[in-house]
Amino acid sequence: MMEKSEGTLSPFVYWAQTDSVATLKVDLKSVKDPHLRIKEETVEFSANGVGAQGLKRYSFALHLSAAIDPDKCSLKVTDRQVDLTLCKTKKAWWPRLTAKPQKPAWLKIDFDKWKSEEDFDEDETRDIRRDFPEIYDKLQKEELGYRRESAKKIYLAIYNLLQFIGFSYVLIVMYIRHYKSGAESMEGTYEAVGPAMKFIQLMQFLEVLHPMFGYTKGSALTPFLQVTGRAIILFVMIEAEPRMQTKPVVFYLFLVWSMIEVVRYPYYITQLYNMENSILTWLRYTIWVPLYPLGFLCEGVVIIRDIPYYEETNRFSISMPNKWNFSFYLPTVMRIYLLFLCVPMMYFMMSHMYRTRVKKLGPKSWIRKYN
Amino acid sequence: MEIEVLSTSGSKPLFTLTGLAPSTTIKEIKDQIYRKKKALYPERQSIRLEVKGSSLKDSEPISSFGLKSGAKIFLKDLGPQIGWKTVFLAEYAGPLFVYLWFYTRPWYFYGEGAASQPISQCTKIAALCWSVHYAKRLFETVFVHRFSHSTMPMFNLFKNCSYYWLFTAYVAYHVNHPLFTPPSDTQMYVSLGLFGVSQLGNLSIHVALRNLRPPGTTVRKIPMPTSNPFTGLFNLVSCPNYTYEFGSWASFTAMTQCLPAGLFALAGLYQMTVWAIGKHKLYKKEFSNYPKGRKAILPLLI
Numbered sequence: 045m046m047e048k049s050e051g052t053l054s055p056f057v058y059w060a061q062t063d064s065v066a067t068l069k070v071d072l073k074s075v076k077d078p079h080l081r082i083k084e085e086t087v088e089f090s091a092n093g094v095g096a097q098g099l100k101r102y103s104f105a106l107h108l109s110a111a112i113d114p115d116k117c118s119l120k121v122t123d124r125q126v127d128l129t130l131c132k133t134k135k136a137w138w139p140r141l142t143a144k145p146q147k148p149a150w151l152k153i154d155f156d157k158w159k160s161e162e163d164f165d166e167d168e169t170r171d172i173r174r175d176f177p178e179i180y181d182k183l184q185k186e187e188l189g190y191r192r193e194s195a196k197k198i199y200l201a202i203y204n205l206l207q208f209i210g211f212s213y214v215l216i217v218m219y220i221r222h223y224k225s226g227a228e229s230m231e232g233t234y235e236a237v238g239p240a241m242k243f244i245q246l247m248q249f250l251e252v253l254h255p256m257f258g259y260t261k262g263s264a265l266t267p268f269l270q271v272t273g274r275a276i277i278l279f280v281m282i283e284a285e286p287r288m289q290t291k292p293v294v295f296y297l298f299l300v301w302s303m304i305e306v307v308r309y310p311y312y313i314t315q316l317y318n319m320e321n322s323i324l325t326w327l328r329y330t331i332w333v334p335l336y337p338l339g340f341l342c343e344g345v346v347i348i349r350d351i352p353y354y355e356e357t358n359r360f361s362i363s364m365p366n367k368w369n370f371s372f373y374l375p376t377v378m379r380i381y382l383l384f385l386c387v388p389m390m391y392f393m394m395s396h397m398y399r400t401r402v403k404k405l406g407p408k409s410w411i412r413k414y415n
Numbered sequence: 416m417e418i419e420v421l422s423t424s425g426s427k428p429l430f431t432l433t434g435l436a437p438s439t440t441i442k443e444i445k446d447q448i449y450r451k452k453k454a455l456y457p458e459r460q461s462i463r464l465e466v467k468g469s470s471l472k473d474s475e476p477i478s479s480f481g482l483k484s485g486a487k488i489f490l491k492d493l494g495p496q497i498g499w500k501t502v503f504l505a506e507y508a509g510p511l512f513v514y515l516w517f518y519t520r521p522w523y524f525y526g527e528g529a530a531s532q533p534i535s536q537c538t539k540i541a542a543l544c545w546s547v548h549y550a551k552r553l554f555e556t557v558f559v560h561r562f563s564h565s566t567m568p569m570f571n572l573f574k575n576c577s578y579y580w581l582f583t584a585y586v587a588y589h590v591n592h593p594l595f596t597p598p599s600d601t602q603m604y605v606s607l608g609l610f611g612v613s614q615l616g617n618l619s620i621h622v623a624l625r626n627l628r629p630p631g632t633t634v635r636k637i638p639m640p641t642s643n644p645f646t647g648l649f650n651l652v653s654c655p656n657y658t659y660e661f662g663s664w665a666s667f668t669a670m671t672q673c674l675p676a677g678l679f680a681l682a683g684l685y686q687m688t689v690w691a692i693g694k695h696k697l698y699k700k701e702f703s704n705y706p707k708g709r710k711a712i713l714p715l716l717i
Contacts, residue, residue, distance in 0.1 A: 364594040365595070367596070367672070368673065369592070369671065369675075370674035371592075
């Protein structure tokens, strides 16, 4: 779309800046006979070339936001475009290219230049967007009519939201059933919410992939251990042994697990969008204090009550003789876990949470100690 | 001249050392600190120029770090230390005793009457191999190895012994089990031969490394093949002792066709690969003329 300014055609001009330089990219191909007049605060350009209206003479004039040094400016003509580099007299960030707030329709923002600094000889290879994030967003909104959102962020927000809904569903169903029939409701807990729990538990394996693909920070090992541990309790200890499914401990276990998750996932969403909610943050870094030990306790009860069942059925166990001279007796592994691994693991996980809590919630004087 | 000693935790001032000269060595500084605080014997101290800096060498004089009067150095307490030799002896004696104990088939693990069941030829040979391996290690600890450091943190004793002793119990339980099924004789004897070769190879490398370093020093030279043909592996890898070690356990696994033994071999391979890669990088950094074709532990691979 062209606008006639002073009776001539204007080409599309894309502009970008660093704090010391402003660049103009004139979108004209096969430029011939360029004329350039640069003064301290004005730029006038005209040339024959191929633009949106075909092969014509195009020109434009700009009254700049602040002063430039005419002697230091440079012009580069290529087959595809014309690059103009204007050196600012004073190093500063220009809120606009032009002195007047009204932007000509043919003046656009050069988003490519805003992303990389390769065209400049300066040392700064920083992404300008980091320094002036709101300005970039505002410009994008003005130019395109909307703000482009990162796909990764949307995916993570949706994932966290869906998991939050899943665990809330479990809690709500358990609550309603308990409200209606009290302690008698516990027996049917696994039948009522078991399928949902299994589904959202399996989905949690995505949280192992997120750090692997750079969607989230941290190592993949921690979520792997946590999710695998819970999966073993859910699928090996409970799902595989029907007699365990009707025990009240399942109710308490699901309650504890869900209470932790129903705080964790919304907290992640607030972190994604930098909308710090102090109550949510406090909850996320405090409820583990009672809930982690309770969780380990419930899991321990499930395991210890399962030992006689697995001794009877011998499921998941391999005995000798066999070709690989290998034996695996699940009840023994369960006993070893309860006797030797359970407490150290709980200590390890809780001290990790404590360290993160201090870093996040203070007191400030302690933070250096834990760093 | 005077130097102030600060703690690495919290940068608290600890001592002021006096009567120092530019030629005073780090070792002498450590001795002075030890005299001021009995709990901090020299092996427990790490002296640095910065809180998270690298440890300064004992033999260096303080002048080589440009330290003048009034300078500050940092002291890190490495925790209770234990001698390397002590750790090695404990962690290798354990497997010897534990394996032979399982060989007698205690009722606690196998039930009553297990001890009177027949013992296969393979089980006997395996017990012999295992014992020879760890007896050899004990021998090397006392007579062959030359250690760069004299001590390591006390916690390592617990960690290392757990690894060796528990894995020994795990493998021994299966190989000595009354229901253990040996592989074919061919497989057994060929693997036994390979085990022997690997053991000799491993010993040869240890001896070659010993002779590389003059006694009482911590000199470092590029290891090269000697007249012993087993040392030829140096042409292919930086740490052939680890290569042969893995060879021993892979052969032992084939000889017993026992999955737990395979897991033990893989666990060892993983750890030794990590060590070998570290050593390999150190060699390459230290010696600009380090042979190019060498890998760290597995010829042509890693």
